[in-house]
Structure formats: C-alpha cells, structure tokens
Amino acid sequence: MKIKDKFIELKKQGKKALIVYLTAGFPDMKFTEDFIVEIEKSGVDIIEIGIPFSDPIADGPILQYTSQISLEHGTNLKDIFSLCERLKTKISIPYILMGYYNPIYQSGLDNFAQNCSLAGVSGVIVADLPLEEEGPLKKSLKNYGIDLVSFLTFTTSERRKEKILKSSSGFIYYISLAGVTGPRETLPDRLKNDLKKIKEDSVTPIAVGFGISNVSQIKEIKDYADGIIIGSFVMKQIIDNKIEELKNILVSFREALNG
Amino acid sequence: MKLPNKKGKFGIFGGKFAPETLMEPLAQLEKTYKEIVKSKTFQQELNIYLKVYAGRPTPLYFAKNFSERIGVKIYLKREDMAFTGAHKINNTIGQVLLAKYMGKTRVIAETGAGQHGVATSTAAALFGLKCDVYMGEIDIKRQALNVYRMKLLGANVKAVSSGTKTLKDAMNEAMRDWIATFENTHYVIGSVAGPHPYPMIVRDFQVIIGKETKKQILKIEKKLPDYLVACVGGGSNSIGLFYPFENDKNVKFIGVEGGGKGLDTDLHSATLCKGSPGILHGSLSYVLQNHDGQIHPTHSVSAGLDYPGVGPEHSFYKETGRAQYFEATDQDVLKAFHFLSETEGIIPALESSHAVAWVINNKEIFKPADIIIINLSGRGDKDVQEVANIEEGNL
Numbered sequence: 001m002k003i004k005d006k007f008i009e010l011k012k013q014g015k016k017a018l019i020v021y022l023t024a025g026f027p028d029m030k031f032t033e034d035f036i037v038e039i040e041k042s043g044v045d046i047i048e049i050g051i052p053f054s055d056p057i058a059d060g061p062i063l064q065y066t067s068q069i070s071l072e073h074g075t076n077l078k079d080i081f082s083l084c085e086r087l088k089t090k091i092s093i094p095y096i097l098m099g100y101y102n103p104i105y106q107s108g109l110d111n112f113a114q115n116c117s118l119a120g121v122s123g124v125i126v127a128d129l130p131l132e133e134e135g136p137l138k139k140s141l142k143n144y145g146i147d148l149v150s151f152l153t154f155t156t157s158e159r160r161k162e163k164i165l166k167s168s169s170g171f172i173y174y175i176s177l178a179g180v181t182g183p184r185e186t187l188p189d190r191l192k193n194d195l196k197k198i199k200e201d202s203v204t205p206i207a208v209g210f211g212i213s214n215v216s217q218i219k220e221i222k223d224y225a226d227g228i229i230i231g232s233f234v235m236k237q238i239i240d241n242k243i244e245e246l247k248n249i250l251v252s253f254r255e256a257l258n259g
Numbered sequence: 260m261k262l263p264n265k266k267g268k269f270g271i272f273g274g275k276f277a278p279e280t281l282m283e284p285l286a287q288l289e290k291t292y293k294e295i296v297k298s299k300t301f302q303q304e305l306n307i308y309l310k311v312y313a314g315r316p317t318p319l320y321f322a323k324n325f326s327e328r329i330g331v332k333i334y335l336k337r338e339d340m341a342f343t344g345a346h347k348i349n350n351t352i353g354q355v356l357l358a359k360y361m362g363k364t365r366v367i368a369e370t371g372a373g374q375h376g377v378a379t380s381t382a383a384a385l386f387g388l389k390c391d392v393y394m395g396e397i398d399i400k401r402q403a404l405n406v407y408r409m410k411l412l413g414a415n416v417k418a419v420s421s422g423t424k425t426l427k428d429a430m431n432e433a434m435r436d437w438i439a440t441f442e443n444t445h446y447v448i449g450s451v452a453g454p455h456p457y458p459m460i461v462r463d464f465q466v467i468i469g470k471e472t473k474k475q476i477l478k479i480e481k482k483l484p485d486y487l488v489a490c491v492g493g494g495s496n497s498i499g500l501f502y503p504f505e506n507d508k509n510v511k512f513i514g515v516e517g518g519g520k521g522l523d524t525d526l527h528s529a530t531l532c533k534g535s536p537g538i539l540h541g542s543l544s545y546v547l548q549n550h551d552g553q554i555h556p557t558h559s560v561s562a563g564l565d566y567p568g569v570g571p572e573h574s575f576y577k578e579t580g581r582a583q584y585f586e587a588t589d590q591d592v593l594k595a596f597h598f599l600s601e602t603e604g605i606i607p608a609l610e611s612s613h614a615v616a617w618v619i620n621n622k623e624i625f626k627p628a629d630i631i632i633i634n635l636s637g638r639g640d641k642d643v644q645e646v647a648n649i650e651e652g653n654l
C-alpha cells in the first residue's frame with residue numbers, strides 16, 4: 001500500500017497514524033516478522049523496519065543495543081528484503097525501511113531501489129541523508145515509485161524547510177527534540193507551536209517522532225500532527241520481553257490517537 | 260580551484276551526511292568560521308597563542324644520525340615539540356578560540372590516543388570553557404597517562420563502552436552529545452574527518468605545519484624536499500604538512516597508515532590501503548567495511564591511528580594520485596620507536612613512528628641526494644608505559 005493512500009484513508013476516518021519502528025532481527029528475524037503481523041491487528045498503520053548499522057550516530061542506547069545484537073546475529077539487507085517479501089502477503093499496511101546511508105550505498109542505489117520495489121517496500125528513511133545529499137538515492141527510488149521520507153526539525157532553517165517540504169514524499173518525519181532517539185517522559189514545550197507552523201506550510205502529512213513513550217504525550221500533540229512514530233519505547237519493551245503488555249500499550253496509543 | 264567546493268566536496272568525497280538536527284549547527288559553524296576566522300582580530304589572537312603558548316614555530320631538525328643510517332637527508336618536523344606534545348594543539352587552540360567567539364560555553368571532543376583530548380582540555384582551560392572528552396574504554400586503558408592529564412586540566416573524561424570501545428565509538432558518542440547540546444556546545448573534531456565544514460576547518464588550522472616547513476626547508480636547503488612523509492589516522496597532521504606543497508608537483512606525498520598485524524589479516528587500520536568508499540561520521544570517504552556496509556573493527560598498536568575512516572581530502576588525493584598511501588606494521592613501528600630514540604635521542608609517538616618506519620623500510624627507493632621530511636606528529640611519552648607492557652610479552 002502507498003503511504004499516501006494510507007494517510008488519505010486515515011484522514012477520511014478522522015484518525016491519526018500510529019507508526020511503529022522495529023529493529024529488524026532483534027532479537028531475531030522470526031520475532032520481527034511475527035510481531036509485525038500481530039501489531040497490524042493492534043491498529044498500527046505503518047511499520048518502519050530498521051536496518052541495523054554499526055555506527056548509529058542518531059540513536060540512543062536502546063536502538064544502539066538492538067542494532068548491535070541484530071548485527072551480531074548477522075542481519076543484512078538480503079535478510080531484510082526477504083522479510084519484506086514475506087510481509088507482502090501477510091499484512092496490508094505499508095512498511096518502510098529505515099536506516100543509515102552506508103549499507104544502502106554499498107548495495108548500489110539502483111539495486112536497492114529495485115529490491116525495495118520487488119519486496120513491496122513503500123518508502124525509505126535515511127537518518128544521515130539530508131536534502132543536500134539525497135539526490136542520487138531519491139532518483140533511484142523515484143524510478144520505482146518509492147517514497148523518500150525527509151526529516152524536519154526545529155533547527156531547520158526557513159530556506160531549507162521550504163525545499164524539504166517540496167522534496168519529501170510519503171510524509172515528513174518531524175524530530176520532536178534536540179537529541180538522539182530514546183524514550184522521554186515529556187516533549188519540549190516548543191513542539192506544539194512548531195508543529196502548528198509546519199502544518200500550515202505543508203501539504204505532505206507530518207509524523208512526529210523521537211521521545212514518544214506515553215499516552216499523555218500523544219494526547220498533547222495529536223491535534224498538531226498527522227501521526228506519531230514510536231521506536232525506542234517499543235524496542236525497550238521487547239528487550240524486557242514485555243510483549244503482551246506492549247501490545248496492550250499500542251492499543252492504548254491507538255485509542256489516544258483516535259479520540 | 261580551491262577545495263572543498265561549496266557542498267564540502269573534494270571530488271566525490273566529503274559532503275554533509277549528517278542528521279537533520281545538525282544541519283543548521285553545521286551551517287552556522289561554517290558561516291561563523293568564514294566570517295571570524297578570516298578576520299584580522301581572530302588571526303592575530305590565534306597567532307599570538309600559537310607562538311607564545313603553543314611554542315610555534317616548531318623546529319625543522321636535520322636528523323644527522325638517522326640520515327647517515329639511511330643514506331639520504333632526513334629532516335624531522337618537530338610537532339612533538341609543540342605544547343602538549345603533538346600537532347593536535349594547532350587545531351584545538353583554533354577551534355576552542357572559535358567556540359569562544361561563537362559564544363559557546365562548553366566544548367566536547369573525541370579522542371583515541373588522548374592527544375586530542377589533552378589538547379582540547381588544555382585549550383578549554385586556557386579560554387575558560389567547560390570540557391567533556393569521549394574516549395573508548397580500551398584507549399582509556401592503553402593511554403592512562405593522558406587520561407590523568409585531561410583530569411588535571413579540569414576536563415571530564417567520559418568512558419565509551421559501546422561498539423569497538425575505541426576512537427570510532429568515541430566519535431559516535433561525541434556526535435550524539437552534540438545533537439543534543441549544540442546550542443551551548445562546540446564539538447571540536449580532532450582530525451580532518453566528519454561532515455563539512457570540519458575537514459576544511461581542521462586542515463586550515465593544521466596547514467601551519469606545512470607553511471612553516473616550506474619556509475624552513477627553503478631557508479636551509481634552498482630547495483623543496485623530495486618526500487613528505489606523515490602518519491595517517493584521520494589525516495590531520497599529514498594534510499597539514501602536505502597542503503602547502505599541493506602545487507609543487509615534484510614533492511611526493513606519502514601517508515603511512517596503521518598496518519597492525521599485517522594487511523593480510525583483519526587486524527589493521529589501513530583505511531586507504533585496504534578500504535573502499537563509504538559513509539561514516541558525516542562524510543563520504545574511504546572506510547574499512549564489510550560487504551554489507553557495516554564498519555569494521557580496527558587494530559593498531561597506536562590508539563591515534565586505530566580508526567576505520569579517514570579524512571575525505573585524503574581519499575581525493577588517493578584517487579587523483581597526488582599522494583600515495585602505505586602501511587607500517589606494529590612490529591616495524593616498535594622497531595622504529597626504538598630506532599629513533601636510540602639514534603637521535605627523540606622518543607616518537609607510536610603514531611609518528613609509522614612514518615619513521617616507512618622511511619626505514621624503504622631506504623632502497625631513495626636517491627642519495629633526496630631530501631625527506633618526516634612529520635614527527637607527537638612525542639612518545641604517552642606510549643612509554645604501553646610499549647613496556649607490550650614488550651614484556653603480550654603483543
């Protein structure tokens with residue numbers, strides 16, 4: 001499913017998107033696969049499948065850990081594409097790949113884009129690939145109709161913001177805070193106003209990520225965004241083996257986003 | 260054409276592969292750098308500190324005994340005589356002064372050998388800024404003396420236990436800090452690596468090595484050298500030496516990387532010799548990596564070369580052939596460490612010993628009239644304990 005169509009569908013239902021990040025291969029690939037299938041039922045709208053990288057400079061301790069363990073098990077892009085291939089028939093929500101540029105670059109950009117297409121991947125997010133450097137990957141992905149989701153944050157200058165709003169496809173990943181990934185109790189006071197302004201300027205849906213870990217945060221920002229992204233919080237529950245609890249929590253997040 | 264270009268590229272290399280949050284701080288840094296550093300006031304202040312505080316210019320020393328042994332003229336650029344014992348101080352005085360001009364109250368740094376950490380701590384003490392230094396747990400052990408020096412200088416040394424627990428992961432951790440703290444903090448990168456504008460800024464602060472060298476050799480020999488030889492970790496002491504000779508086509512540039520236990524093993528840090536282009540720490544450059552684009556762990560007897568990346572300008576020099584890159588193994592490096600100590604009374608840093616080792620190993624390629632300049636990037640005091648440990652039998 002296309003990301004765009006998902007957001008259109010949600011809009012019609014008056015809902016906001018619940019986007020969940022999972023490090024592929026943590027604790028193993030089978031878990032990742034089964035868990036994705038299950039959380040579609042909990043009301044997750046889009047899945048971000050994390051490609052582990054040895055040097056994740058934008059990630060806090062939780063995602064550093066899950067990436068490292070996954071790599072120690074030998075996870076690579078080939079495994080991730082075969083997971084995606086299987087998901088094609090197992091789930092109907094869009095799934096996108098998220099990672100750092102080097103593994104993608106090494107696999108060859110056209111080859112990567114083609115594999116995404118074959119495996120039903122709807123979009124790609126690259127943590128260390130800003131507007132200034134995204135050209136070659138964007139071009140390859142575009143040939144296959146795959147979205148390249150860009151980031152925006154409060155430090156982004158007006159000039160770049162305009163360009164990013166034009167360039168991003170699928171949605172905009174709005175980074176809520178200054179810092180790396182990881183659950184926080186509260187979000188910056190500034191966030192609501194920043195989001196209000198961005199929403200006025202953007203035709204592309206805005207999803208907010210980094211730091212989100214509880215219902216009260218979600219209630220606070222949901223009216224100012226089109227969706228939220230939860231990563232470290234989810235992986236922390238998985239590390240702690242609180243799987244059933246996590247599914248219930250995701251349901252509560254879903255409800256908070258609806259009403 | 261002056262490089263890097265506007266996008267921070269040296270040919271295809273370099274650039275700004277950074278998370279979105281850092282794009283504006285990087286742009287600010289570039290803008291302030293261009294405005295302030297080119298200003299007369301800044302340059303005057305910097306030059307005074309380099310002279311009366313860091314002890315520049317450092318001597319260009321004709322190493323007579325060494326020369327006789329090899330059969331060519333060998334000069335040593337004595338960066339080991341710069342204050343704090345390595346070339347790193349040239350960069351940190353520049354960057355910390357820049358941080359002060361930018362109104363920052365705190366600096367952070369990554370360090371491998373501890374030399375850059377010491378040099379940053381020193382400049383932070385001098386200019387009254389708070390300082391946190393990230394250092395891998397393994398390096399903390401093998402460079403214990405420098406850890407204590409940093410503490411004496413009032414810096415806070417933060418142990419990094421993630422990944423390989425060496426320089427690469429210290430740099431990851433410093434970047435993570437900076438993503439959260441850029442408003443009051445300047446990240447003092449210690450080599451010509453990282454996203455644009457760092458490779459340019461660090462080079463510009465290190466070219467004083469080459470500028471002085473050029474003047475000194477022309478005065479002594481009335482001609483340019485045939486070879487410039489320097490060790491390459493991230494590549495700052497080497498670029499600093501090479502850059503002012505870039506257009507002197509008869510001057511050969513030799514960069515010497517950490518050969519570790521040999522290039523036929525995985526235990527080395529010879530990025531340019533054995534790596535391939537990839538993206539690490541914000542720029543496209545040669546990196547040591549596996550087939551899947553995961554960064555390789557490295558090994559070198561010298562903590563300062565134990566890094567799987569290299570500055571993008573070196574990748575450009577390699578591709579254009581302007582410089583050539585070789586390696587020296589741990590074993591040869593230890594021999595060179597002793598050799599220079601005994602023949603010249605100079606104990607070189609293990610990093611710098613790589614350059615010395617390359618000259619010793621290649622004496623048959625030189626002509627008797629050749630003039631070779633080795634950048635003695637640092638002194639070996641910090642390594643004495645570690646070499647003693649190694650030679651007591653656990654290499």
Ligand SMILES: Cc1ncc(COP(=O)(O)O)c(C=O)c1O
Pocket residue numbers: 345346371372373374375449450451490491492493494495496497562563564608610611636637638
């Ligand atoms: C004495 C000395 N030389 C060389 C290096 C390597 O760095 P670069 O290649 O940036 O000069 C270091 C790094 O710690 C060092 O301490």
